[in-house]
Amino acid sequence: MTHENSTPQIAxxxxxxxxxxxRRRLIKGSFAAPAALTLCSGSAxxxxxxxxxxxxxxxxxxxxxxxxxxxxxTTTDTSxxxxxxVQVYQSSSGPNNGSKWVRxxxxxxxxxxxxxxxxxxxxxxxxxxxxxxxxxxxxxxxTSSGSDxxxxxxxxxxxxxVRVDSAGNIVGIQGIAASGSTSAMTATCWTSFKV
Amino acid sequence: MARYARxxxxxIEAMGHLWAAFCPATGETTLLNTESxxxxxxxxxxxxxxxxxxxxxxxxxxxxxxxIAAQIEGCWPSLIxxxxxxxxxxxxxxxx
Numbered sequence: 091m092t093h094e095n096s097t098p099q100i101a102x103x104x105x106x107x108x109x110x111x112x113r114r115r116l117i118k119g120s121f122a123a124p125a126a127l128t129l130c131s132g133s134a135x136x137x138x139x140x141x142x143x144x145x146x147x148x149x150x151x152x153x154x155x156x157x158x159x160x161x162x163x164t165t166t167d168t169s170x171x172x173x174x175x176v177q178v179y180q181s182s183s184g185p186n187n188g189s190k191w192v193r194x195x196x197x198x199x200x201x202x203x204x205x206x207x208x209x210x211x212x213x214x215x216x217x218x219x220x221x222x223x224x225x226x227x228x229x230x231x232x233t234s235s236g237s238d239x240x241x242x243x244x245x246x247x248x249x250x251x252v253r254v255d256s257a258g259n260i261v262g263i264q265g266i267a268a269s270g271s272t273s274a275m276t277a278t279c280w281t282s283f284k285v
Numbered sequence: 286m287a288r289y290a291r292x293x294x295x296x297i298e299a300m301g302h303l304w305a306a307f308c309p310a311t312g313e314t315t316l317l318n319t320e321s322x323x324x325x326x327x328x329x330x331x332x333x334x335x336x337x338x339x340x341x342x343x344x345x346x347x348x349x350x351x352x353i354a355a356q357i358e359g360c361w362p363s364l365i366x367x368x369x370x371x372x373x374x375x376x377x378x379x380x381x
Contacts, residue, residue, distance in 0.1 A: 112297075112304065112322035116346040121353050124321035124360035126367050129305075129314045 175249040176200060178221060184234030184241025190222040191229070191240050192250060197260055200252070211260040218243075221250060221263055288373040289361065290332035291325050295369055311368035324357065325369060332373045 176196040181189045194213030201211045213219055213228070218240045220227040229238040253262045296307040297317075304317040306325070317325075327333060327341050339350040339357065346353075364370040 111299070111326075112319050113326050113342070113345045115319045116323055116342070118347045121342065121346050121348045121356055122318065122320050123356045124324055124364070125318045126306075126321055126360070126363045126369070127316040128367055129316060 175251050178246050178248040178250050179240075179243035180246045181241040182244055184239045185237060186220065186239060187241055189220055189240075190246065190248075191243060192219045192221055192263065193243070194218060197252065201260055207257060209257070209259050212262055219263065286334045286336065287361075288332045288334045289328060289338070289370050290373045291328035292368055292371055295325065297322060297325065306367075306369055308368035313367060315367045315369065317369075320356070321360065321364065321369075324360070324364070328370065 176192055179191050179193060181187055181191065192213070194211075194217035195215045197211045197213045197219075198215040201209055216230055218229040218232065220229070220238075220240075227238050229236075229240050232240045232243060234241045250263055252260050255261045292308060292310060294309040296309075298305050300316075302319070304319065304322045306315045306317050306322070307313075308315065323342055323345065324338060327338050333341075335354060335357070336350070339353040342348075342353050342357075343350040361370065361372070365372060
């Protein structure tokens with residue numbers, strides 16, 4: 091036989107009737123060990139949330155070729171921090187078959203402009219940046235000859251975050267050759283995502 | 286014997302079979318089982334030592350006080366850590 095109430099009651103300070111509700115809910119003949127579990131703070135959950143990526147990079151209106159359509163720096167953009175992503179392509183031929191690359195064309199198209207400043211992305215439009223394996227190899231062509239050739243590239247459906255410095259230049263790939271002084275994303279949940 | 290008191294301003298609300306307790310001193314919300322809240326309810330009347338708490342809870346649930354004492358003996362650090370309970374130390378008397 092139990093002494094448990096079927097309906098939970100709200101205990102309010104100063105309400106003597108509700109103050110005893112927990113004691114009345116004790117089960118007759120047994121007494122479990124008291125337990126106290128502190129709930130996680132909201133900030134910790136937000137930092138670990140995978141929806142963080144969606145909030146940061148999902149563009150209203152969809153993608154723009156291989157690049158998402160989140161707004162680049164423009165003459166009307168006065169924000170100091172931007173988070174962008176570009177698509178990752180995979181080689182299906184040549185000496186680097188299977189390797190993954192970022193296209194300079196995507197980087198340049200994301201660079202945008204900023205009033206009063208000349209912005210220079212780390213890749214030119216005809217260059218390609220290998221992200222995996224052995225990152226930091228830059229190719230200037232997509233042919234299958236040469237050790238830095240990309241071969242034929244195909245979209246992977248994968249994305250990678252790019253680093254933006256305080257001036258607005260796209261200076262690299264997040265997680266590769268990262269520099270705290272040039273990354274605008276080191277303090278965000280982006281940093282939990284690797285190539 | 287150590288005496289324990291319930292911290293001031295604690296808000297407790299039933300959540301199904303568990304309880305949520307908010308401690309304004311720490312700003313944290315803690316999930317408690319019924320046994321923990323029962324201890325807090327006993328302490329709402331004022332600070333009490335462990336024996337008194339066990340006796341009152343024994344009347345509530347029909348378990349002997351010694352068994353309850355064994356169960357709650359280890360709960361004090363966690364209840365104190367989350368700010369729901371504080372230990373009351375007896376005032377020292379100066380030798381005359």
